[in-house]
Amino acid sequence: MTFGSYEEFWPYYVAMHSRAATRWVHLAGTLTGLALAAYGLGRGRPRYLAALPLLGYGAAWPAHFLIEKNNPATFGHPAWSLRGDVQMIRMMLAGRDAELAETAAKWLADNR
Template identity: 50%
Template sequence: MSDQQVFNSFSEFYPYYLEEHSDRTCRRLHFAGSLLVLMVATWAITSGMLAWLLILPVIGYGFAWIGHFWFEKNRPATFKHPVYSLMGDWVMFRDMLIGRIPF
């Protein structure tokens, strides 16, 4: 079997994404990074300091990658499935926010 899994849709990918985020600390770091991204983006836009938008990937991926490398002990799905992974970040954020996934 190839290391590169093929997904034909996001609905096929999301269960795999959740398996890659089974560690609670990793999920919490993802949540914190996503929340900070939303807060910094809101602040940057409302304050007119748009240059701060450039650090959003560092904030979001920084927290997530710490979760993967130190707690989950795997490689982020971003490396193989960047679009689906970004979508998964926000769906998991929503699912944690509404209690569908344990925080």
């Protein structure tokens, strides 16, 4: 799919994470990667920065294949997907997961 802006892409991105389990696997992988990266920086071990993409994508991509039964949006839109992941995780941490589920359901209903 092609999109003219991130704002057009966002509902699609959320729809590719329509199942709560997929979103929570993303959150867990990203936060674990961030924690290890921060730990590594704090301990003077910059190689730990590799934990962020390894754990983030390492958890997220299998969730797409096994839970969501789709391909990660990252494959077609890497920069917007990274931005979407950050926005999605921020919303989840703010207790707005139900809003994400609604956005996903609406996009899927309108685009099937």
